[in-house]
Amino acid sequence: MPLLERLARLSALLAGALIVGVALLTCVSLIGRNTTGATLAGDFELTGVAAGAAIALFLPWCQLRRGHIIVDFFTARAGARTNALLDRFGALVLGLMLALIAWRCTVGGLSAWRNHSGTMMLNFPEWIVYALMVPPLGLAAVIAVAQFARGLGEVAE
């Protein structure tokens, strides 16, 4: 299995486990709140930050699978080669977008680290979330650029 695919799979499964973990944690917190009255203070903030990391970690797999929706209405009659060429151009635009976001998230994360920004109740450090978001964003960008360079292949699950 190529390296990029292996990393994308790992990233997606990690994020999936994170979301399953959030779901289970929420149940525990709910049972506590509605029975003994014991609350996990600020559990919703943990859900938010976990979701943030998970969404970014989902991106490389979506990129690899060409999961981003396109409008194929106007090019339905164009030849397969034209469309393949356009799709490579599309992958390049996506790659630049993801790279730009990864770069700006790095800047945003560094500033969150310097300012000690944290979430409202738990003061969970925001830079940790940024730090978890930047690598998968970068990976998704690399995958997109590779798709541009090599042409887009189908990746089976």
Next chain:
Amino acid sequence: MSGLAVAGYVFGLMLLLMALRVPIAAAMFSAGAAGYIAQGGWAPFAGFLNTQAYARFASYDLSVIPLFILMGHFATQGGISKALFEFASAVMARFRGGLAMASVLACAAFGAICGSSVATAATITSVALPEMRRHGYSGRLATGALAAGGTLGILIPPSVPLVIYAILAEQNIAKLFAAAVIPGVLAMVGYMAAIAIYVRVVPGHAPDGDQAGAMTMRALAGVLPIAIVFLLVFGGIYGGWFTPTEGAAVGASATFVAALLKRELTWGKFRHALYATAEASAMIFLIFLGADLMNAALALTQVPAQLAAVVTAWGLPPVGVVAAILLFYVALGAVMDELSMLLLTIPIFLPLVLGLDFGMSQEMVAIWFGVMVLMTVGFGLLAPPVGLNVYVVNGMARDVPVAESYRGVMPFLATDTLRTVLLLFFPAVTLWLVKFVR
């Protein structure tokens, strides 16, 4: 350059990129970024982008989306669809065209734990299509009923597009879900009526009589998990025990446990559910980010605010304005998917609609409009040339030409139109249940 001209260029660039097969998220993002930088310069743009991805991704309100998607995929992988269809057939088989009606019923029931129309259509198709073909249903009726039934997945709560609308419109998710229930049931009844009429008027598409399948314990036991999960999630949300996000978490966990108990959820299927959740969630959130850029750039031009003022000044009948917007959605739905349409247009259209006088509170107008939009984007899932649901169902019916499937959805589109017009003129039907939500 005037704001209107900038808005025109930004929109034009976005449409051009989309037409060239650039993914919708990237087309919105690029055009929005260009418009933002042209008006505000690089530094404010860069500053906006420093925090925007974090703000969008790490949001408690939005985390409801991956959770509902995960719940839907656990349901899809959990092997409940077979028993569900058996149950629906036992209920409906006494009627002519009963198996097609059972498919619609099964879609509606599955839609009660799955918030995606494509997933609903695909899941029920996998069990219902072979049965219908085996009993002599035509490919046209079978695929048409399943594609239409799939749209119940987003009409009957939970619904991922409705969650996205609620977030965009800053409305209560629980109230929007409640508002979608009656339209969802009306849709189901309408689809069944369409089948009953179609099999009588156009002969040769359904057998004269289906053998009434007996209601077995197995079939009953099959719907039990769905009923329990649905009651748990929505009972909890409406009983005030938990928020919609918590409800989604409970639903995902409960569906996971139900699938485990059925001994259907292998490690492979579990992984499949995670991969599918990853793909769908990442796709949605990247469109979110693209639409953010687009809307930020358009807001700088002040065109949306001006547009709202202009339309209000025209003094058109409010219902006429909404009807025009809905027609626009039908047209746009021919080329675009429902989520991109919502994310792109709601920030522009909602202020416009809220500026009109319907004799209702703004909250009620926003809720009613959301359900109307949700139904209208459903047209795009069925109607040619795109009709994503038709593609998905037809793709699973190898022997049915796609033109037959498009013909098959026509009766259902007719009932969709009837229902939409009815609910357009009688908002009270949609809003009746909302009154009971605290």
